[in-house]
Amino acid sequence: MSSVPSPFQVNVYGSSLQVPENVLDAMRNNQPSANCTLPILLKSRSFESSGKTPPNQQVWVVCSSKNSMGDVVVELVIAITEGYIDSYPAFFFSAIPPHLLAREFVQPRMEKMIQALFIVLPVRRVYAVYGPDLLAKAFAWCWTSLTGVGNYSTKPYYAAKLSFCTRQTFKTRLLPLREDLTAEIRPADPNDIMEVAQCCYGFASDSDPYNLTEQGAIREAEFLVHQGQIWIHRVTRKGTGQSAIASIVAFTRISETNGTITKVYTNPNWRRLGCAERLVRQVCEL
Structure with missing residues (x-):
């Protein structure tokens, strides 16, 4: 009998400090696509380097192969990590642009990655997945096949x-504002927390x-404000002094050269005034 060696290998890391440098390099080389994984990995490494222990288990599953020169090439990463407010969904990183991914490439790798994940992680921890369509669907199919846990819906939730x-x-x-209003765009400060929480x-x-x-919203607002990760668009009616936060923009996944806007919201009372676009544009000019 003969066997054919696998063209790829899967490794599991239970600490961000264990994740090899070539994984970080792959993410740094494509920071927009790594916006869900690299910022968390960098923050976790800084946290653990200071001697602290993450409050809950974090797992990094890495699939890699070797090129013709014998160099290890990172292909796919699954990250099971924790946020300040709650546990994150399963996040993906692909070193290959999503539009170049093929099912024949993804499926066998995802099967092995999920088998490895299943050994180290409680089934209940995987409550959602977020990433490129092909990767998310492959994960869901493999996870259901292995665990018997079905999808919440036949359609993507988001x-x-x-x-x-x-x-x-x-x-x-x-983007001019209505003549009876004035605009103030700036980072939120502690005095804004309750209004930010409402948003x-x-x-x-x-x-x-x-x-x-309501308490969860206040907790999130306090965190975002104290971290300097949320901007507001405040409007004031001329001659009255009455003001309110019309829109918020949060950017919570920040790496060395990339920041990701993760929340945009406009109070229903102030919609159709261009507030969200005005605020997003200001934040993008930072």
């Missing part, structure tokens, strides 16, 4: 499109089962 701009591609656009609550209100309680 669909998003990743886009990015640079200082070279960003284009300025003037966080509103953002999550139609995201069942990921809704926030």
Whole structure:
């Protein structure tokens, strides 16, 4: 009998400090695509390097192969990590652009990665997956086949499109505000926390089962404000002094050269005034 060696290998790391440097290099070389994994990995390494222990188990599953020169090439990464508010979904990183991924390439690798994940992680910890369509579907199919846990729905719960701009591609656009209003765009400060919390609550209100309680929204707002990760667009009615936060923008996944906007919300009372676009544009010019 003869056997054919696998063209790839899968490794599991229970600490961010154990994750090899070539994995970080692969993510750093494609920071927009690594926006869900690299910032968390860097933050975790800094946290663990100071002698602290993450509050919950974090797992990094890495699939790699060797090129014709014998060098190890990172292909796929699954990250099971923790956030300040709650546990994150399973996040993916692909060193290969998503539009070049093929099912024949992904499926066998995903099967081995999930088998490795199943050994070290409780089934209940995987409550959602987030990433490129092909990877998310492959994960869901393999996870259900292995664990018997079916999908919540036949349709994706949430669909998003990743886009990015640079200082070279960003284009300025003037967005005048209604004449009876004035605008103030700036980072949120501690005096804004309760209004920011109302926006966080509103953002999550139609995201069942990921809704926030009022206290949960306050906790999130306090964290975002103290971390300097949220900007506000405040509007004031001329001649009255009455003001309110119309829109918020949060950017919570930040690496060396990349920042990701993860939350945009406009109070229903102030919609159709261009507040969200005005605020997003200001944040992108940072």
